[in-house]
Amino acid sequence: MRFLRFAAIALAVLLFGFQMAASSARAVSIDEGYRTVKLNKEGKTVVITNEQYEDGKKLFNDTCSQCHMAGRTKTNPNITLKLEDLEGAFPPRDSIAGIVDFMKDPKTYDGELSIDVLHLSTSRLDLWSEMRKYKSDDLYNVAGYILVQPALQGEMWGGGKTVN
Numbered sequence: 001m002r003f004l005r006f007a008a009i010a011l012a013v014l015l016f017g018f019q020m021a022a023s024s025a026r027a028v029s030i031d032e033g034y035r036t037v038k039l040n041k042e043g044k045t046v047v048i049t050n051e052q053y054e055d056g057k058k059l060f061n062d063t064c065s066q067c068h069m070a071g072r073t074k075t076n077p078n079i080t081l082k083l084e085d086l087e088g089a090f091p092p093r094d095s096i097a098g099i100v101d102f103m104k105d106p107k108t109y110d111g112e113l114s115i116d117v118l119h120l121s122t123s124r125l126d127l128w129s130e131m132r133k134y135k136s137d138d139l140y141n142v143a144g145y146i147l148v149q150p151a152l153q154g155e156m157w158g159g160g161k162t163v164n
C-alpha cells in the first residue's frame with residue numbers, strides 16, 4: 001500500500017517534469033546576440049527579451065505586415081525596413097528610438113515633411129484607430145522586433161521581389 005502511494009507520487013512528479021520540459025521547449029528562444037539592437041542614434045545597444053520579441057512580432061503581424069511583409073514596403077519598394085534603408089533615412093531609423101519616433105511622427109525619407117496622414121501614427125489616432133491600442137511598451141517592442149529581423153533573416157528581410 002505504502003509502495004503504491006510512493007509509486008503514484010513518483011509518477012506524478014515524473015509527468016509534471018515532462019510537461020515542464022515540453023512547454024519550455026515550445027517557447028521560442030532566440031540567441032541573445034540576435035536580440036541585441038541599437039537603442040538610439042548615439043549607438044547605445046540594448047537586449048530585447050524573448051517576451052518583448054514575441055509581443056513585437058504579434059503587433060507587427062497585426063498592424064504592419066499588410067504593407068511591410070518580410071520587411072519590404074508595399075507601394076514604395078525603395079524605403080524598406082532593412083538596416084541600410086533605415087540607416088539612410090533622416091533622421092536615421094535604425095534604432096528603437098528612431099522607429100518609435102517614426103510611429104509617433106512619420107516623415108518623408110529626407111525628414112522634410114510629415115506624412116502622418118499617409119502613414120499610421122500615434123499622433124493621429126482619429127485617422128489610425130489601429131494605433132489606439134499601442135502603449136509605449138508596444139511601440140518599443142515592435143521596433144525591437146523589426147531590428148532583430150536583419151540579424152535573423154539576413155538579406156531575406158527587406159530583400160527580394162516586391163509585389164505592389
Ligand code: HEC
Pocket residue numbers: 060063064065066067068073074075076079080081082085086087089093099102103107108109115119120142
Ligand atoms: C498601409 C501601408 C503601411 C502600413 C500598414 C505600415 N506602413 Fe510603414 N511604411 C509604408 C510606406 C509606403 C512607407 C514609405 C514612406 C515614404 O514614402 O516615405 C513606410 C515606411 C516606414 C518606415 C520608414 C522606413 C525607412 O527605411 O526609413 C518605418 C520605420 C515604418 N514604415 C514602420 C511601420 C510600422 C512599425 C508599422 C506598423 C505599426 C507600419 N510601418 C505600417 C506603408 C505602411
